[in-house]
Amino acid sequence: MAKVLKENTSYCQLKNSTSVVWENVWKMYQKNRYKTILPYDQSRVILMADAEHTDYINANYVKDNDGKIAYIATQGPKGRTINDFWLMVWQENVTQIVMLTNLIEGGKVKCKQYWPEYTDGEFYGNISIRKYEETQYAFYIIRKFSMSHNEGSRDVTQYHFTKWPDHGTPDPLSLVLFHSHVLRTRPGEKQAPTVVHCSAGIGRTGTYIAFDALCKEGKSKGTIDVASYVKVMRTCRMNMVQTYEQYKTIYLALNEEFKAPVHTKSISAFRERMKHSFREDSSDHVIFEKEFKCLSDIKPVCTNSDFRDVALHTVNTEEEEVMQLDKHNLYLTPTVYNRGYYINTIYVSSFLEENAFIVTKYPSEDGAVDFLRMLIDYESDTVICMDPLAEIESSTSWLPEPFLIKLVGPYSLQHEGGSEIDVKVTSVKILDGRESTHSIKIVQPTGPLKSIENTACLRSLVSYAIHISTENPVTIVSKDGASLCGVFCAILNCIQQINMDDSVYVFTTVRQLQTRRPEFCSTLEEYMLVYKSVKDFIEFTSEHVYSNH
Known part of the structure; x- marks a missing residue:
């Protein structure tokens, strides 16, 4: 109980950043899923603008504990922002997308489906997306896409965690196993940030990013500071980790990870x-x-x-x-x-x-x-x-x-x-x-x-x-x-x-x-x-x- 109280105290002491949102964001209200969840100006992702696009997307770069931009935290795409989403994925050389919400939860639309249902492929702006593989597991789905642009093509993998309960938190070990799959299928030469989104792009998204970043830090340095890293995230994007229960989930998942790491063996x-x-x-x-x-x-x-x-x-x-x-x-x-x-x-x-x-x-x-x-x-x-x-x-x-x-x-x-x-x-x-x-x-x-x-x-x-x-x-x-x-x-x-x-x-x-x-x-x-x-x-x-x- 003392540990939980300590976690609660540290969470209550966390403050949101005083960073400033982009001054013209009010003009982009139709591109925001929630009117009060807006990107900070100094860390927002700026799209390559052309005659038909603004450079705006509700997304922020998020640093890991080494100060490296390791993630992009963003909202779940809306119908009018799907093209922007894929443009960002292409522009930032993203190869992994982590999705932490279902399309509909509690009868409410949380995210617009932004990928083609069939293997024929669809164009989203100037980018062609073709789904060539989908694998369903008990708690998540893995989808593999081929992206094509006039500059070339590359593959992107989406990791869709499907069992995060609406207004709740997931089973910590299930989250650890999901995260393990993301890690072991990560390209060895990976340098690009991982796109992480839920619906608003702050609660579940912040929880997952904190868990991933702190796992990496714990394995390399032997110590972690959850509160300190949540503060880092909150300087990058507002309200990252929305509730105490989400904050507690970071601790529980880290505990499951470090007391017995997941080791998958090949058949040979x-x-x-x-x-x-x-x-x-x-x-x-x-x-x-x-x-x-x-x-x-x-x-x-x-x-x-x-x-x-x-x-x-x-x-x-x-x-x-x-x-x-x-x-x-x-x-x-x-x-x-x-x-x-x-x-x-x-x-x-x-x-x-x-x-x-x-x-x-x-x-x-x-x-x-x-x-x-x-x-x-x-x-x-x-x-x-x-x-x-x-x-x-x-x-x-x-x-x-x-x-x-x-x-x-x-x-x-x-x-x-x-x-x-x-x-x-x-x-x-x-x-x-x-x-x-x-x-x-x-x-x-x-x-x-x-x-x-x-x-x-x-x-x-x-x-x-x-x-x-x-x-x-x-x-x-x-x-x-x-x-x-x-x-x-x-x-x-x-x-x-x-x-x-x-x-x-x-x-x-x-x-x-x-x-x-x-x-x-x-x-x-x-x-x-x-x-x-x-x-x-x-x-x-x-x-x-x-x-x-």
């Missing part, structure tokens, strides 16, 4: 590192032990205040082996008489999609009706079990037998057939008594999943999840809602990263999952199982895919 580097790591000699396990200890040291520390909802809405809270954090709760709709809205269930993101998984435990006989209600409420049509259901006694309370109908509260469950190749799949239809149906597939492993020596069953289960065609969340179930669930999600996320980026970071993947449920991958054996499964996946994949990496 990963294979080399794993070459001798699973021999019987326990000395080969040292790397896993060191990483697992680090994970344990930085794992989120939860208090009773993080589990208030559990205490309020469960009768037998003491019997819950794994409790859900309030901020990640899923709630049920009141469609079943005399049943509450609480269920011990959380959302978990995949590498490519936010809230791709629903993670929970096998329901008891009494909880079966809530489990089915959850599947219907959240339109989950796939349930992946971490055990063969023959080993789970309570499964008879919700899994129908062939040719029979099982009644669970107001629901009727019908067995619709199944198959068994690498995994066992059972199709079930749920009828709710109101002529509406919900079809699900229940997927089970054909053998145990905990074997490090033979990961085939576990990899088959993950492979099934990767290749199913559903836009709905996939429900992952185990005996306590944590053991093996975290392993499964970590392996799937790592494989998605390999397929998408030809790289992997097992440590960071598990670390991110533990922010949702600290009990995920809570033993060294489970952590090693993630590594071994990823290693086996790479080795069993066609060698030529990775031969050039």
Whole structure:
């Protein structure tokens, strides 16, 4: 608490610069998104004027801690300023654009789409922009553009962070991972400033720039001064870092960055590192032990205040082996008489999609009706079990037998057939008594999943999840809602990263999952199982895919 109070005090003591805005800015009111957010004269970006243009754009150069112009902070383009925006990008030799707002938030336009939707390309003034690649991740989108002008052409990459909540702050670790992607794809010869914008170009923009600049300073000098750098930014552009919560986010993100930096490995580097790591000699396990200890040291520390909802809405809270954090709760709709809205269930993101998984435990006989209600409420049509259901006694309370109908509260469950190749799949239809149906597939492993020596069953289960065609969340179930669930999600996320980026970071993947449920991958054996499964996946994949990496 003392640290937070200190941060609050330092933020309250920060003052805005007395720098002067451009004297003719009032003539450009149609080019300003907000009438009170204006560029300072001494640091404003001056466009190359011609007969059709003024030299005005609502943008300022921002220096890093070494006094170098490293950023351009600007507002989100308006319809009438898109041409100016691209002219600035061309003029300043920009190769990276960081976008921190969505086009529409809370029903309000925050930024005009300033890039072409399709690959044909469009002209913005005298500059042709063609989008040739777009890659979507769970928390951000990467778009690559080719810019053409009569002076030549070059590529520009836009990094669009999509999960900064309106009137809120992002998850610090998600911001760190986004920033890591920006850094590792930055051109090696980069000298030009990075364009950073949100809507007004001051709040989120200032937060991100401060984080980036202070990361660089901390790594090179070993010390940082957040308040001092915010003052530097505010001499360049007004009101940079608008709120205390944004100021606090800088501290939280820096803390996440410095306590365990993100290290992404190429596939070839990963294979080399794993070459001798699973021999019987326990000395080969040292790397896993060191990483697992680090994970344990930085794992989120939860208090009773993080589990208030559990205490309020469960009768037998003491019997819950794994409790859900309030901020990640899923709630049920009141469609079943005399049943509450609480269920011990959380959302978990995949590498490519936010809230791709629903993670929970096998329901008891009494909880079966809530489990089915959850599947219907959240339109989950796939349930992946971490055990063969023959080993789970309570499964008879919700899994129908062939040719029979099982009644669970107001629901009727019908067995619709199944198959068994690498995994066992059972199709079930749920009828709710109101002529509406919900079809699900229940997927089970054909053998145990905990074997490090033979990961085939576990990899088959993950492979099934990767290749199913559903836009709905996939429900992952185990005996306590944590053991093996975290392993499964970590392996799937790592494989998605390999397929998408030809790289992997097992440590960071598990670390991110533990922010949702600290009990995920809570033993060294489970952590090693993630590594071994990823290693086996790479080795069993066609060698030529990775031969050039």
